[in-house]
Amino acid sequence: MRKRTTLLVALLALALLPACGQGSGPEPSVQEPPAREEMQRETLRLELTRSAADEDTLMQALRMLPELLPAALAEQGVAVGRVETTVGASPAASAQALNDGSVDLAVLPGTVFAELGGEAVPLLTAAETAGAEAGGRRMLLLAGPTEYGCQLSARAASDTPLTWDELNRAAWSVIGGEERGMVSVWLADRYEGNTLSDLSRVTYAETDGDGESAADVLAVPADTREGADGVIGETEPYYSVILAAWPDDDELKTERFRDALSAALAQVCGQDASVRDALGGALTAPVEDDALNAMRRLATLGG
Template structure:
């Protein structure tokens, strides 16, 4: 398993370098004002609930007009852009498979599970972080974590201990250079996301398997959260001792920690990393292969539209809700590591 984790990280970093060599701009095609422009009555874009649904809907409202404008440059007049937030990661995957959603912004793990009805056309880029280490203590010694100008196509999942007595006990051991035992971890209250979430389930389970021969479902006390926001609120209240999630999770909740979650001290003072996973290939913009409006030409138009949106300040502000900074053309093979990870998790669960 240690070899597997190292392989995942090495391949993710390698792919990041390769993708980073590609073009960051898109070529626009026929404008919507020219004769022969095609009409799309309605385009449905679905988001997974990695943040509070209302927050996603509000933040992405400007995306409707941006997509219509950019697609018009590509020769497509779109009547309506509908933005929805699924009740779960799987619900968005199912919508893409069924063709009730045309486009989905989904993690690699969700895409892999539904790759019979979904196709990744873009990979998100995100800001590199000021801390990049396999060692949990490094993330605590060098906090707070900040963003860098460098763009990467991978991220990590962190196992984060909160301000509860148990959370602080586990963090103290890590920061003292002591190894955590399975008994230590199993005595805590954990939160996880849905089973197709790379950062919220798959890779933390791989971390537990590699270090303890266990997975998240082996824990005595683990609950599935409906969103990262609700998980962090429960971590702040002490209902949870440990949350697993993407490495930007604390940055995204830094203000809420005191303004909404009722804490008086900073999130950086009250939380600590107790585990770090290998790199995870970034989220996808995937399209439905069963959607009636999805053609090869329209896929290309969507690629160009999202890339161009990600190259503007206004566009970056919108897609920042998912910690995205821009987009690069993707291929299904980019997510082969994710397939390997999913397969391993399924085998582990089947063996129980």
């Protein structure tokens, strides 16, 4: 009986051996995700507006974009048969053409898009520095080096909101270009609609100057004073240029197309400086519609 039992145990052990070794077999193959299909368009209609670029630069960009942009887009998985470039009679006319569907994409001044963009979809804006992921320019409100400026700085540092009377008493120096209108938006949002034009003492300058030493409050482009002390406030971004899409074309509104266009424009602007100048900058920074709400408020303030 003992021999029969031993034999049965041995046979059972042999039967279990294959099952125990199953885990050492080949790993199951992992399927690669299917490659995304190439986006295809027969035509992409792009309209530019006359800007700071001179006529020769604009004409050069109009010649180069149909040649360079399709190849750059193809590298990003977007096949375009041809790119048609035009120049609008005016920024307002380009905004109208975009909303009517007469063009697929249009490059508009930020102020024009904020006021007349309608249902058009903002895609890209100029990157202020090379490789920057965000666009737009903010203004910083800084306490000046005067005795009263130091008082304002101490009040702001204590998280005590400054009153309109305190700011109106100050001597202001506002430095910068069109982006300085965002200071008016900052003020209007906090002080019952009051803007720069309502302040008693304001001087304006395009660049930094000697008058700063006499100012109680300085309003300066944020990128010129990174890490500054005595910050009273910071405005929302000002967008000088917007590349927008026809609202009724769902493909143009996708994140995939926007990313492809951003990469393609970065390549094209690097290949030909005339394109960058005619566009108003390297239009590579994504911008969402709600980011332009402050620009829309600026339009209602009249600048």
